[in-house]
Amino acid sequence: MQGFFDFVKSLGAARMAAMAAVTLALIGFFAFLMIRMNAPTMVPLFTDLSVEDSSAIIKDLERQAIAYQMKNDGAIIMVPKDNVARLRMKLAEGGLPKGGGVGYEIFDKSDALGATSFIQNINHLRALEGELARTIRGLDRVSAARVHLVLPERPLFSRDKVEASASIVLKVRGSLEPQQVRAIRHLVATAVSGMKPERVSVIDESGRLLADGAAQDNALGGVSADERKAGYESRLRAQVEAIVSSVVGPGKARVQLNADFDLNRITQTSDKFDPDGRVVRSSQTREEQSNSQDGKEGGPVSVAGELPGTNKDANSPGGGQRDQSKKTEEIVNYEISRTTKTEVIEAGRVNRISAAVLVDGRYVKDAKGEMVYQPRAKEEIDRIAALVRTAIGFDAKRGDQIEVVNLRFADSGEPLSIADNLGWMKYFQFTKDDIMGAAEKGVMALLGLIVLLMVVRPLVRRIVTPDTAALGKAGAAGMAGVAGALGGAVQFGPDGQPLPPGDAGGSDSLTNTSGTNIAIVGGEDTVAISNRTSAMIDVAKVQGQVHAQSVQKVGELAEKNPHEAVSIIRSWLHEEAA
Numbered sequence: 001m002q003g004f005f006d007f008v009k010s011l012g013a014a015r016m017a018a019m020a021a022v023t024l025a026l027i028g029f030f031a032f033l034m035i036r037m038n039a040p041t042m043v044p045l046f047t048d049l050s051v052e053d054s055s056a057i058i059k060d061l062e063r064q065a066i067a068y069q070m071k072n073d074g075a076i077i078m079v080p081k082d083n084v085a086r087l088r089m090k091l092a093e094g095g096l097p098k099g100g101g102v103g104y105e106i107f108d109k110s111d112a113l114g115a116t117s118f119i120q121n122i123n124h125l126r127a128l129e130g131e132l133a134r135t136i137r138g139l140d141r142v143s144a145a146r147v148h149l150v151l152p153e154r155p156l157f158s159r160d161k162v163e164a165s166a167s168i169v170l171k172v173r174g175s176l177e178p179q180q181v182r183a184i185r186h187l188v189a190t191a192v193s194g195m196k197p198e199r200v201s202v203i204d205e206s207g208r209l210l211a212d213g214a215a216q217d218n219a220l221g222g223v224s225a226d227e228r229k230a231g232y233e234s235r236l237r238a239q240v241e242a243i244v245s246s247v248v249g250p251g252k253a254r255v256q257l258n259a260d261f262d263l264n265r266i267t268q269t270s271d272k273f274d275p276d277g278r279v280v281r282s283s284q285t286r287e288e289q290s291n292s293q294d295g296k297e298g299g300p301v302s303v304a305g306e307l308p309g310t311n312k313d314a315n316s317p318g319g320g321q322r323d324q325s326k327k328t329e330e331i332v333n334y335e336i337s338r339t340t341k342t343e344v345i346e347a348g349r350v351n352r353i354s355a356a357v358l359v360d361g362r363y364v365k366d367a368k369g370e371m372v373y374q375p376r377a378k379e380e381i382d383r384i385a386a387l388v389r390t391a392i393g394f395d396a397k398r399g400d401q402i403e404v405v406n407l408r409f410a411d412s413g414e415p416l417s418i419a420d421n422l423g424w425m426k427y428f429q430f431t432k433d434d435i436m437g438a439a440e441k442g443v444m445a446l447l448g449l450i451v452l453l454m455v456v457r458p459l460v461r462r463i464v465t466p467d468t469a470a471l472g473k474a475g476a477a478g479m480a481g482v483a484g485a486l487g488g489a490v491q492f493g494p495d496g497q498p499l500p501p502g503d504a505g506g507s508d509s510l511t512n513t514s515g516t517n518i519a520i521v522g523g524e525d526t527v528a529i530s531n532r533t534s535a536m537i538d539v540a541k542v543q544g545q546v547h548a549q550s551v552q553k554v555g556e557l558a559e560k561n562p563h564e565a566v567s568i569i570r571s572w573l574h575e576e577a578a
Helices: 002-038 051-063 081-093 117-137 178-191 225-248 378-392 418-427 432-464 468-485 549-560 562-577
Strands: 042-046 069-071 076-080 142-150 164-172 195-204 209-211 253-262 266-293 322-345 349-359 362-365 371-374 401-406 507-511 517-521 527-530
Touching: 002 432, 042 051, 042 081, 051 076, 051 081, 076 081, 117 142, 117 178, 164 178, 178 195, 178 209, 225 253, 225 349, 225 378, 349 378, 378 401, 549 562
Parallel strands: 164 195, 349 401
Antiparallel strands: 042 076, 069 076, 142 164, 195 209, 253 349, 266 322, 362 371, 507 517
């Protein structure tokens, strides 16, 4: 214990303070590492939150005393992994998150008695916009959406009706395909009464117009001519490549297809009359008969005179001339068979299809075991061409063209499978959470190792290691005192044997077996020390290393009077420190 206390006293106050500071720093650092390593894994509770939803969720978490973290300015809330499912169900019970908009819940707490019709209409519009925005945000690739509806009221005594319209602003991940944009337009149009899909405008967050609500819908149902052409060609190309690859092998067929479309929309109306297909529509017959007689006098009118076959002139006493006329008229109306035909030929008809199919050959081993290219037979190429004609609906009258050519591919060889490409990575199928956790632990361990090697180790070595200059000066002073006690008359050679006085040229020197030279000049207390092996000299180690007779005598004196020797050396140390 005495030695320990002496060691502590020898360090001094500055070194003790440094050691205490290093100890506290190490305790704090490793405490931080332990807390960090034992901290629960934080996972996202919700992402892409609005400011309103984020503040409501944080307020609820603080009420439940649950630890949380915010990222991306509150858009992402992180909670412990074990509490995610329970918190989501708990927040869903309270209607959180609301999605950053107001839906039909706006009518839950409204005072219907004191609300005017204008306020009710505005609330209905807000609710409809909020519900549509929530539905659109539920689609894939859509991170945020905002909907603006224009529902004009029809004025009284007005024949013109203003159509409803809508504008949608989307924030998407990546880009939306044309059919997805059309789906959003139809979704909004069918949800709002009296709105047409072509009256819905869609833009993205960069201001790029995805759908124009002011333009008239084209004859292709909202699809541009290039999109219709590209979609049709892609579908036929996939069909042809699939059927050809099943014959020649995967990756050994290349298909290019071009389709010529007629984008003119034609409406034809024709009337056809069939003269042989007559049908009586109506028939009308009219018959007239009149009798007249000349002369003023005439016989009496009797029944016998009016009977058929009776000669009235002969029987008439007056003998006058008598006229008789009869007229028959018949009108028949016929309905001729008529056929009216109206034919509408929509745009997008295929005028002609041309396809080019490139087929690779076979690769067989020769006698030397090397892969040799071998072209395919003509019969096989003809069969492949027949399959292609059937797949694309070949029509010679339409002018379709099919070319199947067998050539050697530049990148010949069997394609590598997915398992071969993965290699040894297929045995390390880690999840994202596993990788992030391992990376975090590795960074913490590396940081701790760097602190130990680059900070702690140099500080501890510097504190524990004695000061070389101070010990050198103290040892030199001690040896000078010992030499002074001997009167400065003792001289030693390189072999450690005493020399006659005066051989050193006015200087006395001491040489020990470790290679350290101690010189006493002119009998004064001035000592110069040089260590060849760069080892620090300790006065306590001088005994047993110096074999000179005078040094042995000094050792004996020190052994007989240890307290006096220690007090002398201690006084020298204090003098040098001052």
